[in-house]
Amino acid sequence: MGSDLIEIGINTAKLLVIFLMMVQIVPLLVWVERRGSAFIQNRFGPNRVGPLGLTQLLADAVKFLFKEEFVPDKNRRFLFYAAPVVALIPGALAFAAIPLSIPIEIDIMGKSYKFLFQGYEVGIGIVFVLGVSSLGAYALLMAGYGSNNKYSMFGALRASAQMISYELALGLSLVGILLVFNTFDFQQIIDSQLTNFVFMGTETALPNWGILYQPLGFILFVVAVFAETNRLPFDLPEAESELVAGYHTEYGGIKMNMFYIGEYGHMLVASALIVTFYFGGYDPIFWTPGELVATYGNVMAALLLHVVFLTKVGLFLWIFIWVRWTLPRFRYDQLMDLGWKTMLPWALANTIITAVVAFWLRA
Amino acid sequence: MSVEVALFYGLSFLIIYFGLGVLMNPNPIKAAFNLVLTMVGVAGVFFHLQAGFLGGVQLAVYAGAVMVLFVMVLMLFDLEKERDAFSEGFLGNALKLISVGLVVSLVINSVLLSSDLQSAKGPGATVVKDAEITKKLADLIFTEYIFAFEILGVLLLLVAIGAVAISRIKGGTHANS
Amino acid sequence: MESLIPVLVLTLIVIGFGVFLVVVSSKLGPKTKPSALKQESYECGIEVQESGSSKIPIKFYLTAILFILFDIEIIFMYPWAITFTDSITGGYGLQVLIAMGIFLFIFIIGLFWEVKSKALEWE
Numbered sequence: 001m002g003s004d005l006i007e008i009g010i011n012t013a014k015l016l017v018i019f020l021m022m023v024q025i026v027p028l029l030v031w032v033e034r035r036g037s038a039f040i041q042n043r044f045g046p047n048r049v050g051p052l053g054l055t056q057l058l059a060d061a062v063k064f065l066f067k068e069e070f071v072p073d074k075n076r077r078f079l080f081y082a083a084p085v086v087a088l089i090p091g092a093l094a095f096a097a098i099p100l101s102i103p104i105e106i107d108i109m110g111k112s113y114k115f116l117f118q119g120y121e122v123g124i125g126i127v128f129v130l131g132v133s134s135l136g137a138y139a140l141l142m143a144g145y146g147s148n149n150k151y152s153m154f155g156a157l158r159a160s161a162q163m164i165s166y167e168l169a170l171g172l173s174l175v176g177i178l179l180v181f182n183t184f185d186f187q188q189i190i191d192s193q194l195t196n197f198v199f200m201g202t203e204t205a206l207p208n209w210g211i212l213y214q215p216l217g218f219i220l221f222v223v224a225v226f227a228e229t230n231r232l233p234f235d236l237p238e239a240e241s242e243l244v245a246g247y248h249t250e251y252g253g254i255k256m257n258m259f260y261i262g263e264y265g266h267m268l269v270a271s272a273l274i275v276t277f278y279f280g281g282y283d284p285i286f287w288t289p290g291e292l293v294a295t296y297g298n299v300m301a302a303l304l305l306h307v308v309f310l311t312k313v314g315l316f317l318w319i320f321i322w323v324r325w326t327l328p329r330f331r332y333d334q335l336m337d338l339g340w341k342t343m344l345p346w347a348l349a350n351t352i353i354t355a356v357v358a359f360w361l362r363a
Numbered sequence: 364m365s366v367e368v369a370l371f372y373g374l375s376f377l378i379i380y381f382g383l384g385v386l387m388n389p390n391p392i393k394a395a396f397n398l399v400l401t402m403v404g405v406a407g408v409f410f411h412l413q414a415g416f417l418g419g420v421q422l423a424v425y426a427g428a429v430m431v432l433f434v435m436v437l438m439l440f441d442l443e444k445e446r447d448a449f450s451e452g453f454l455g456n457a458l459k460l461i462s463v464g465l466v467v468s469l470v471i472n473s474v475l476l477s478s479d480l481q482s483a484k485g486p487g488a489t490v491v492k493d494a495e496i497t498k499k500l501a502d503l504i505f506t507e508y509i510f511a512f513e514i515l516g517v518l519l520l521l522v523a524i525g526a527v528a529i530s531r532i533k534g535g536t537h538a539n540s
Numbered sequence: 541m542e543s544l545i546p547v548l549v550l551t552l553i554v555i556g557f558g559v560f561l562v563v564v565s566s567k568l569g570p571k572t573k574p575s576a577l578k579q580e581s582y583e584c585g586i587e588v589q590e591s592g593s594s595k596i597p598i599k600f601y602l603t604a605i606l607f608i609l610f611d612i613e614i615i616f617m618y619p620w621a622i623t624f625t626d627s628i629t630g631g632y633g634l635q636v637l638i639a640m641g642i643f644l645f646i647f648i649i650g651l652f653w654e655v656k657s658k659a660l661e662w663e
Contacts, residue, residue: 019550065565067565092550128422131420164607167607171423182625253565333662336662344610348651355624362628410547416619498623505635513642
């Protein structure tokens with residue numbers, strides 16, 4: 001983790017900050033979601049507590065902590081308690097592997113250090129993120145089994161069946177990205193998107209973003225991550241007209257809130273991945289990171305690029321919320337049909353077309 | 364003892380601990396969750412030994428896919444009955460441990476005897492980056508082992524057909540209960 | 541390996557945070573005497589008909605096993621995808637493309653057969 005105490009300390013603090021960033025975004029997103037849904041449905045939403053209702057979040061957090069605890073009367077307590085904790089892990093581990101800005105190089109006490117603007121660098125980034133997020137199904141299965149309630153159980157089973165069905169389309173739509181960029185490493189993927197798009201030998205003003213190479217892959221990826229995060233229109237696991245509240249029927253207070261942190265963490269990871277693969281990561285479009293470093297210095301430039309990255313991620317987070325309040329829920333057979341009979345063939349077609357075009361252009 | 368070695372032993376200890384959990388836990392679903400943790404530990408060892416791609420595959424395929432299947436299959440059955448049939452107590456656990464130990468030692472010994480693993484140790488082994496290992500893996504698959512690779516595709520197709528056929532069978536021991 | 545330690549540290553941080561929240565909320569919340577009626581599983585107000593682990597449709601099993609098979613096939617495409625450009629510049633791109641073409645052809649046969657045999661139908 002580092003060669004001396006300063007480096008180890010800062011790297012550990014970085015991990016903590018990135019995790020708290022993920023936790024912190026939840027109340028903010030809940031507020032945006034409630035105000036946004038109110039705006040879409042011509043209501044007011046929370047506007048009483050504090051300016052624009054912003055301190056409603058704090059009140060909610062305190063209220064969650066002081067709720068009476070409920071545990072179903074069965075000998076499955078350990079799984080019941082462990083499930084919300086496990087729900088936090090995949091999102092946090094995946095988010096820390098994504099580069100959020102350029103590395104910072106600074107001198108501390110006469111020694112120069114280089115700190116990456118990400119939790120840790122994993123050489124096989126994409127495979128790592130896919131592997132870690134495939135563990136997300138266990139939190140739901142543990143919650144479903146630990147609750148000892150048939151609504152929870154069916155919610156968990158539906159959720160995991162849905163997650164694994166769309167994981168196929170998700171994994172396959174990424175093969176196109178791998179064919180274009182030839183690497184698993186997020187940093188290299190972002191680096192090769194920083195130049196301008198070259199079309200037929202002439203350089204255009206467009207940025208060299210992945211979406212220009214993989215438009216179909218982008219659509220498939222976005223649909224697949226919507227299903228992976230169990231958001232509407234794919235929120236069958238918690239379809240309240242059929243399953244009460246799905247896998248968290250028996251949960252209340254802070255434990256239910258932890259499932260929310262997990263869900264919004266997944267949304268955050270999904271948005272960050274979309275931005276990294278298809279929208280150039282922290283690419284500021286009109287300048288290159290090198291120019292920014294020359295003008296503003298390393299630390300300031302890194303922070304500016306981080307703001308660029310967060311803006312792009314925020315845009316996609318808003319799209320997640322927007323879609324939730326626009327589209328109705330699928331029926332379960334429609335959901336499985338879409339995953340297996342529409343997404344998977346199209347993802348295959350995308351792979352084949354990309355491979356043939358790559359061969360034709362590069363041979 | 365360096366950090367690297369300590370990490371390796373720590374991970375190995377966790378793997379063995381959760382492996383014992385798989386054997387000793389009377390509840391099949393809890394045993395399956397222990398097996399998930401064992402798989403995650405093995406993935407950690409792969410990462411630790413610089414085989415990042417294999418670690419990722421271990422996570423995505425074994426921990427993520429195979430174990431989801433296991434847990435789902437266990438949920439197919441009424442577990443309260445299976446629990447009564449499970450042997451507990453000192454003698455039962457000892458028997459299980461001894462039989463598993465015998466099988467595992469057989470496997471390990473056969474691997475050790477049949478391969479030249481011993482010669483791969485030592486300072487001659489060079490450290491390479493994850494990406495290069497993955498590229499080497501791909502080169503081997505598409506040159507030397509290309510036939511095995513294609514046959515694997517056919518094998519997976521056969522398994523898919525078999526799984527569908529089994530799911531269609533009506534009757535059997537659980538038909539009436 | 542250098543990158544495994546921070547992953548483990550972050551896992552510990554997350555677990556610590558989660559356990560802390562669960563413990564704190566169970567200490568802070570009001571306590572009432574547990575009663576049999578209260579501890580019962582939620583079932584929309586009626587008495588519990590059956591426990592949580594009742595049997596589930598075999599479709600879930602089929603979905604999971606088909607997922608494993610296709611997942612393995614997709615994982616095999618990953619090393620192929622990142623080395624494809626290298627193989628083209630190395631001069632054996634066509635061979636690799638055809639090899640993957642055959643593999644994908646078998647994959648598509650499998651998918652087509654699954655759809656035809658109605659194994660993926662949910663009602």
